[in-house]
Amino acid sequence: MMVGISLLLFVVIHLPPGGPEDVYLAGSSTMSSADAATIRTQLGLDDPLALQYLKWLNGTVQGDWGRSFKDGRPAREVVFERLPASVELGSTAVVAAVLVAVPSGIAMAARRSVAERFAMSLLTVLGMSAPPFWLALMLIVWLSVRLGLIPTGGTATIGAPWSLTDALQHLVGPALVVSVSYIAAWSRYVRSSVLEVLREDYVRTARAKGLPERVVLFRHCLRNSLLPLITMLGAQLPQVLSTMVAVEVVFSWPGLGRLLVTSLLGRDYPVLMGAFLLLALLVILGNLFADMAYAVVDPRIRYTADA
């Protein structure tokens, strides 16, 4: 599957007009077009695309992802050094979103008054529709510049020794922006899912037994209503990653998203291939984990060889 994805990616990446040498030319008036043509040849970009792909594939299966056009470092190194920052931001945001979305979804399901329901719908619609880059800027203007609560960007204070407080202060802004739209979306999802389960016969039975509403909600209803959410989490991983691109740019977060943007604009093909492939792999793994978690949460589901 990865070979298929890589072939598709390779073609798509080389599709937009302009190569790295065009970027160099646009940025320098001391460089001549003959210099640019020489560099293009040196980078192997004059070879037929099929040959370039085969060369890339041959190297990649042997662990050599090629080298960045920018600084000549191995593309694998360039990509992997950005992974920790993205994992830190992404996982914090997703965990935070789930931790907030599940209880608020249940709360929304339990609230029946028209005013309460309206207020919650309004909030979630706002949360889902606020563009992340705008939200990020608003956060910087208010929390950072006006109130001085968080720094304007980066993962840590430059020059200071690492501390958890400092790291969290830098993390909270971007993580909040990434999680907001998913809190809104997933809490609505949990709400509808809980409402659906609440209509099931066994819930009516539980209530008929005289169990308190709290026990009905949490013991009988919750586990079943979380099943669809898990599938959803796996499926939405690519969207989370795309939200992170915008947030990483505004918050100067040195993650994969920003690497993608700069490599795309600079036409750094080896790094682009590496970064996209890594993301594809992450999405596949995300879905795999979702399937496995599904089995854990729902004992009825078991993956067996002879099934």
Next chain:
Amino acid sequence: VRATPLSQPVVAAAPVVPSTGGADTGTVVIGVIQEPDNLNPVLWGTDVAGAVGELIYSKLLKLDSSGQFIPDLATAVPTADNGGVTADGLTYTFRLRNNARFQDGVPLTCADVKFTWEIALDQNTRTKDRQLWHSAASGGVSCTDDNTAVFRLTQPINNMLEVISLYGILPRHLLTGKDINTDAFNTRPIGSGPFQLTEWVKGDHLSLTRNADYYLGRPHLDGIVVRYMPDANALLAATQRGELDIRLGITADQLSTAGQIPGYDLVSVPIQSIFHLYLNWQRPGLGETPVRLALAHAIDKEAIARSVLRGTVTPVDVPVPPQSWAYAPPPKLAYDPALARQFLDEAGWVAGADGVRVKDGQQLKFTVLVVPEFERIQTLQIVLQQWKAIGVEAELTQNDVATWSQRMSRGEFDIGYGFYSYTYSVDNRGLLACDPNIGNRNYGHWCVSGLDQLLAQAASSTDQVARTNLLKQFQQEYVKELPVIPLFARSESESVSKKVHGYQPNPYQTQGISHFWSSWQWSKDP
């Protein structure tokens, strides 16, 4: 800032380090929007790399912010008078100072200078400015002794000092036998400049610390941090919070806010870069002089410069930057729509039923190719309206830099909008020469033979007075033809903390000449 002509600026003595009390004065944090691509002067291709590189490396000569060439590794600027240049202009001799060391302690000698030029001209090196490197050493570099470098040319050039001032000297002992294109040196460089790179956190910042053995004197600052933030608004916010001491690249819409930040000065410095409208002469009308003059007279440059660009640019009519020694423009081209209409009428372009002018069945209808950047789009929206008033219709096509650049190079455009950065020597034949091998940015096959001849004469002249006169004559003739329409000379706005002293932005900035040329003299109040 008006510079003196090329042949005159000569400072024989080494720059004197002014006393600022001598205290070790902390770290200056510089905020930039872009990350250097690499830190090898042969390979880099971004302005920010050139700027950071200026902190790490030293060069034989430097161009200071007043337009003077000053000695750096060399003990004097070579001239005919001091015997540094032979009468035929083909041999330049540089005496190197004997106390320069690389940051690992190894002495810098002529062997390093020779090596730097050889590796740049090696066929396998991905040298960005190969032709320029070659022009300064077309006959090779040789060493008479450890401290004497001799550059030989096969033909005299008039920008020798400038080319020498662009490139830092690489350490031979660290790069011999290595593949310079991919060596780790490119991100962990060792130079002989005032600051040494100690950390590069990719996507975040670069840390540099003082090179205490720097040959011009111990730098005042403990260190410099270069922090990149890819969003202009985040850079503004970081300045407002006091996280940055110097912030480069303020956008026009941020000017009023940036001007009010307490503790910071708003500094504006011209850069040798001009926004042009590139006209494709293969398209209907654009090869005709009256049409080009009409397009130019229909644009109210002054109003655009004042409004959307908020005074960050200077309207210009000629392809020479206003701070240049060569700038000698004729009287301004007037904003005069009536005159523009008259030009078109007389050339036989008459308004059709839809208001768009037609001749021989062809309409004056164009697309303008532009990189989607707020200020450029705003500028063009006004230009388009003003053209519409004289019966010329145009719409915008937005492309990213790589696409823009390729489409321009291939002539796949009607009109393009973008900037061209000039060098100190103002050899603008790259933009304007009729011969495509010389005019490698002649995107639209424009060619006016009279102008071409003037530029060719100026380029081959090594006599500064003759050259100045030729370029003056060129500018007088240029506005009668306007093969390319220059609109605005750019400047850069910066926030500089009042605590920082000695920072002197350089109006002659290019990829090798930067605002950081005097960094060892900077200091910062506690």
